Amino acid sequence: xxxKVENKVENNSCPFTATIALIGGRWKxxxxxxxxxxxxxxxxxxxxMPSISRKVLTEQLKELESDGLISRKQYKEIPPRVEYSLTExxxxxxxxxxxxxxxxxxxxxxxx
Amino acid sequence: xxxKVENKVENNSCPFTATIALIGGRWKxxxxxxxxxxxxxxxxxxxxMPSISRKVLTEQLKELESDGLISRKQYKEIPPRVEYSLTExxxxxxxxxxxxxxxxxxxxxxxx
DNA sequence: GTAACTTGTTACCTTTTGGTAACCATGAAA
DNA sequence: TTTCATGGTTACCAAAAGGTAACAAGTTAC
Numbered sequence: 049x050x051x052k053v054e055n056k057v058e059n060n061s062c063p064f065t066a067t068i069a070l071i072g073g074r075w076k077x078x079x080x081x082x083x084x085x086x087x088x089x090x091x092x093x094x095x096x097m098p099s100i101s102r103k104v105l106t107e108q109l110k111e112l113e114s115d116g117l118i119s120r121k122q123y124k125e126i127p128p129r130v131e132y133s134l135t136e137x138x139x140x141x142x143x144x145x146x147x148x149x150x151x152x153x154x155x156x157x158x159x160x
Numbered sequence: 161x162x163x164k165v166e167n168k169v170e171n172n173s174c175p176f177t178a179t180i181a182l183i184g185g186r187w188k189x190x191x192x193x194x195x196x197x198x199x200x201x202x203x204x205x206x207x208x209m210p211s212i213s214r215k216v217l218t219e220q221l222k223e224l225e226s227d228g229l230i231s232r233k234q235y236k237e238i239p240p241r242v243e244y245s246l247t248e249x250x251x252x253x254x255x256x257x258x259x260x261x262x263x264x265x266x267x268x269x270x271x272x
Numbered sequence: 273g274t275a276a277c278t279t280g281t282t283a284c285c286t287t288t289t290g291g292t293a294a295c296c297a298t299g300a301a302a
Numbered sequence: 303t304t305t306c307a308t309g310g311t312t313a314c315c316a317a318a319a320g321g322t323a324a325c326a327a328g329t330t331a332c
Contacts, residue, residue: 061269062190063260063261063262063263063264063265063268063269064189064190064193064257064260064261064264065186065190066264066268066269067189067260067261067263067264067268068184068185068186068189070268072180072184072185072186073180073184073289074177074180074184077176077179077180078174078176078177081176089308089309090308090309090310091308091309094309100290101290101291101292102309102310103290103291103292103310103311103312104289104290104291106309106310106311107289107290122309125299125308126297126298126299126300126307126308127297127298127299127300127306127307127308127309128297128298128307128308128309128310129308129309130308130309130310137267140263140267141263143259144256144259144260144263145176147255147256147259148175148176148179148256149175149176149179150175151175151179151252151253151256152175152176152178152179153175155249155252156175156178156179156182157173157175157178185319201278201279202278202279202280203278203279206279212320213320213321213322214279214280215280215281215282215320215321215322216319216320216321218279218280218281219319219320234279237278237329238277238278238327238328238329238330239276239277239278239279239327239328239329239330240277240278240279240280240327240328241278241279242278242279242280
């Protein structure tokens with residue numbers, strides 16, 4: 049229960065180091081983007097990210113949750129149902145993620 | 161000589177995957193940010209990033225160069241002098257990096 | 273002659289990250 | 303009573319990333 053955001057950045061005064069610690073890596077921006085306007089189940093996220101393994105997806109979701117970017121709601125049903133959505137902090141990344149996607153699309157992917 | 165940006169994203173239609181491939185990792189955003197308004201020598205960059213090893217800094221600079229984000233100018237002097245600066249593509253990241261820094265500062269570092 | 277300066281490179285080792293495959297729980301359907 | 307569905311977990315292994323320390327090279331300062 050001591051996995052608050054503050055812990056991640058304890059000895060850090062660099063805003064990039066702090067931000068990259070939360071949204072860096074190959075998957076986290078994609079996961080957050082997928083959740084921007086939707087609550088989604090584990091299986092839905094996995095289906096939209098075919099190249100991530102279930103193990104790593106589980107790990108990334110746990111980290112995002114403990115960093116306060118997403119929240120996890122588990123229903124006591126069988127078979128299990130778990131829904132992920134963004135917290136306010138996660139939602140506040142929207143402009144940055146939107147700009148990143150636009151930059152990548154324009155500068156790296158468009159075939160002119 | 162086939163290290164153009166296109167190679168990085170060959171099989172990729174995801175703008176995040178493409179963007180993260182270029183500026184992801186612990187160091188690259190910081191390096192680009194340091195170069196935003198300045199041409200800097202290797203030693204200057206190293207001095208401002210005490211926690212990166214010289215080996216890794218060299219590697220990161222090479223990758224940034226081959227991805228077209230920075231350019232390297234080597235003077236034929238002894239001792240060597242090498243200056244790094246942003247390309248136009250690198251400069252185009254400025255708004256995103258500025259927003260990231262501001263977000264990290266406000267959401268993660270400010271002690272209210 | 274020798275040491276220092278600057279920007280690397282190289283060899284070697286440790287840590288981190290990520291993958292695969294097998295397994296679990298439990299209620300419903302066949 | 304066997305199977306399926308969902309959202310994981312675990313053990314084990316491979317690959318990637320990163321660190322340290324030693325070395326290079328040629329001119330200048332001592």
